[in-house]
Amino acid sequence: MSEVLIFLLGLVCGWLICLLSGNHLREQAEKQDFQSQLKTYDTIFEQYVDQLTEKQEEIRKEIQTWLQNAKRVAGQPSRGFRINQEKANQVLELINQGYNTVEVAQKLGLGVGEVELIQQLKNSEITH
Numbered sequence: 001m002s003e004v005l006i007f008l009l010g011l012v013c014g015w016l017i018c019l020l021s022g023n024h025l026r027e028q029a030e031k032q033d034f035q036s037q038l039k040t041y042d043t044i045f046e047q048y049v050d051q052l053t054e055k056q057e058e059i060r061k062e063i064q065t066w067l068q069n070a071k072r073v074a075g076q077p078s079r080g081f082r083i084n085q086e087k088a089n090q091v092l093e094l095i096n097q098g099y100n101t102v103e104v105a106q107k108l109g110l111g112v113g114e115v116e117l118i119q120q121l122k123n124s125e126i127t128h
Helices: 002-075 085-096 101-108 112-127
Strands: none
Touching (some): 085 101, 101 112
């Protein structure tokens, strides 16, 4: 009877060892799979960071170009915009007589914005 008991005890121990080693092997496989997934995600993340860095550099260069163009344009004298002095005098004379900007624009055949601009430029000239 003790031989049967020893045999059964050995059988149970063997079964437990197989069960535990199977779980351990499964956990190891899952851990390796997880590490593999982490490496994949890390590679993808690095690619995105590289793309963002490249895009940032492109944007920085474009901003530099815009700044250089703005400085160049700002340094050039204005060639296309001139106020007709006679027209400006007529506008200012009518405003001094008490006409509002809409009335002045209608009388002289100008846009209201143009009349307002002439008035603002004259006011700016007076304050400076």
